[in-house]
Amino acid sequence: MNYIIFSLLLTISTASFSDVFQLREFYLLHKKFGDGSRNPLIDDNGLENRELDREVSLIWNMDIFNHAYFDNRILSYVDRFKDSGESDQFRLIGWDFQIGLRLTGWLWVEYDHFSKHQLDNEAPNKYPVEDAFGIRVYFYRKDYRPGFIGY
Numbered sequence: 001m002n003y004i005i006f007s008l009l010l011t012i013s014t015a016s017f018s019d020v021f022q023l024r025e026f027y028l029l030h031k032k033f034g035d036g037s038r039n040p041l042i043d044d045n046g047l048e049n050r051e052l053d054r055e056v057s058l059i060w061n062m063d064i065f066n067h068a069y070f071d072n073r074i075l076s077y078v079d080r081f082k083d084s085g086e087s088d089q090f091r092l093i094g095w096d097f098q099i100g101l102r103l104t105g106w107l108w109v110e111y112d113h114f115s116k117h118q119l120d121n122e123a124p125n126k127y128p129v130e131d132a133f134g135i136r137v138y139f140y141r142k143d144y145r146p147g148f149i150g151y
Contacts, residue, residue, distance in 0.1 A: 022063045029073075031055040041118055041128075042079045042091050053080035053087050067148040072097045075116075092116050100136075102147035108136040 037052045056078070061071040077092040094117060100110025115129040138144075 020065060022066070024061045024063055024069075026060040027058075029055070029057040029059055031057075039077065039092075041116060042077060045091070045118065047079075049082045050079045050088065050091075051082050053078045066145070068099070068101045069110075070097065070099045077116075090119060092118055102145070103149055104147035105141070105144050106138040107147065108138075110134055110136065 032054050033052045039052045042050055042052050054077070055075060057073050057075040059073045061069065063069050073096040075092075075094045075096060076090050078087055078089065079091045080087045094115050096114045098110045098112045100108050102108045110133070112132045112134060113130070115127065117127050
């Protein structure tokens with residue numbers, strides 16, 4: 001294990017930033033939620049006459065040394081008044097990211113974090129936070145690429 005860590009540190013120290021981090025995509029996402037959409041952090045947060053309106057998120061995904069990845073989404077939710085449908089303000093922010101290693105082209109391991117936080121109101125329930133370790137097993141992938149230890 002020490003050999004792997006030493007090798008990674010040596011590689012990082014001799015590589016340029018663009019050799020280490022390669023931005024795959026970077027974009028803004030806007031979603032307008034339809035009638036019947038619900039989120040308890042907005043609908044049941046103690047504020048009267050509120051419902052889910054839209055999401056505005058910033059997404060950037062990058063590769064690290066071609067064999068690892070760091071995918072990010074900073075999200076925000078806006079509420080609206082139920083009676084008028086008029087947008088009110090940003091109520092929630094959150095962070096959704098996965099950082100992982102492509103062991104082979106078809107087997108990846110990753111750490112996943114997802115959280116949402118209310119901005120200006122006390123929620124009657126706790127803020128959702130989901131942290132997990134997982135694996136991805138690909139049966140088909142159009143942009144197949146070899147992993148850290150081979151195909």
